[in-house]
Amino acid sequence: MFNYEQYCTRMNKKQDVPKPLPWDNPRFKNWVAMMRAEKAVGRALSRALAPLDLKIAQLDAMINLYRHPGQSQHDLARRLLVGRSNITMLLPQLETQGLLRREGDRKDKRVMRLYLTDEGEKKLMQALEVYTALIDRVLNQSTPEQCDMMGDMMRRITEMLKED
Amino acid sequence: MFNYEQYCTRMNKKQDVPKPLPWDNPRFKNWVAMMRAEKAVGRALSRALAPLDLKIAQLDAMINLYRHPGQSQHDLARRLLVGRSNITMLLPQLETQGLLRREGDRKDKRVMRLYLTDEGEKKLMQALEVYTALIDRVLNQSTPEQCDMMGDMMRRITEMLKED
DNA sequence: ACAATATTGTTCATAGTTGAACATTTTTTT
DNA sequence: AAAAAAATGTTCAACTATGAACAATATTGT
Known part of the structure; x- marks a missing residue:
């Protein structure tokens, strides 16, 4: 449990009453x-x-579509x-560029199955090259082990907020 | 330098040509x-x-205004x-709520000096309590040392991209 | 089988974000 | 001092994001 009074970095000049600033809280x-x-x-x-x-x-959408082809919106x-409305607005941009294919599901007429086209995969590879180059550049002072540790922290967070 | 061919996790079924996916790149x-x-x-x-x-x-703006009172937009x-236009649109929301005070600089008539009001600081403290409670909750499985290490990685990144 | 409930995707109104163009003021150059 | 360049904040148009309401379809309960 976070103790509010514990992290005070500045004092109120007038009354010397601590102004709580969580700046010393390492997590924050x-x-x-x-x-x-x-x-x-x-x-x-x-x-x-x-x-x-x-x-x-x-790009985020395309990465997901590549890893999970045929998923619904x-x-x-x-x-x-x-x-969901966000997806509805996003997909036409990819579809008109010929990067995405949408097929109505045969069993369930409500759902649309999503697939990257070959052109979409090609574009994705180009984008991933740019993406990884940037990430490798900004993280090249950090070891893979440090990155893994950071990633573990982050996955725990995502898992913890899964229910919402 | 990122080696594109190094990180291949899936094979193309048709031709057994590696499909480059940087999923094994720990940084990515x-x-x-x-x-x-x-x-x-x-x-x-x-x-x-x-x-x-x-x-x-x-809230981000208020945190900055608390730490650096009197700064310009x-x-x-x-x-x-x-x-800058983002700030122009953001501040009136705080100003009409009485959380923010804007004063024209005396020496330079172009700049506006920004200060949180007492009410603004009070609101900030309430918000920080909420914020830190959430962060402490999602990071409570991570040690302060791990958080510091992650933070160091992040500060290096921000520093590296400073010039842009 | 039928009614009630839930799910999927779309539409729409509202609000947030961005960058370019602009007016005003300051700083630098000539 | 005058002109040119730069800095600060605003406006505006285009784009993006969000959630509520909705239509169509599926599932569940009786």
Whole structure:
């Protein structure tokens, strides 16, 4: 349990009453650092993907579609942690570029099965090259073991918030 | 330098030509895990802040304003890694709630100096309690040392992308 | 079989984000 | 001092994200 009073870094000048700032809380402080890094990399990736005419959201979707071909829009939405309407708006962009194929499920007329086209896979490979190059660059001072440890932390978090 | 052919996890059934998937690249794989965790926590935080009538972007701004009182909108934009127009649109929300005070700089008539009001600081403390409670919960299986190590990785990344 | 409930994907209104163009003011150059 | 360049904050148009309401289809309970 987090103890609110425990992490006080500044004093109120007027009354010397502690101003609680959780900046000494290692979990909080480092989480904030992570948010910043994620944002910075996101901006860099965004620019790096521009020549391929791809947005990050589109790339995320394509990565998922490659790993789980034939999944429904509902499945994809859950994996990407977005709403279904988001997927509805996202897919036409990929479809008109010929990167994606949608087939109505035969048994269940409500669901659409999603597949990358060959062209989609080719584009994905180009994008992954850009993506991995960027990640390798920014993480090249960190060992694979450190990355694994960080990834384990993150997977535990995702698992813990799974129910929501 | 990233070696494209090094990370191949799946074979193409038709031709047995390796399909390059960087899933075995520890840096890439764990980065993706981080993106997911960050999104999951973001959604949880968003809901947790709703009773306080605060958005995450607003909280981020308030945290920065608390740590760097009197900074300009330009400074705030750079710290938050967003454009200046974003700040222009964000601040009125805080100002009309009485959480923020803007003063024109005396020497430079272009810049606005930003300060949290007392009410703003009070609201911030409430929000931080919610925030730290969530972070402590999702990271409570990770030791402070692990969190510090992760934070160091992240600060190196942010530093590396500073120039952009 | 029939009604009630749940699921899937779409639509729509609202709100958030972005970058370019702009007005104002300051700094630098000539 | 005058002109050119840069910095700061605003406006605007385009794009993206979100959740609620909805239509169509499936599943469950009686």
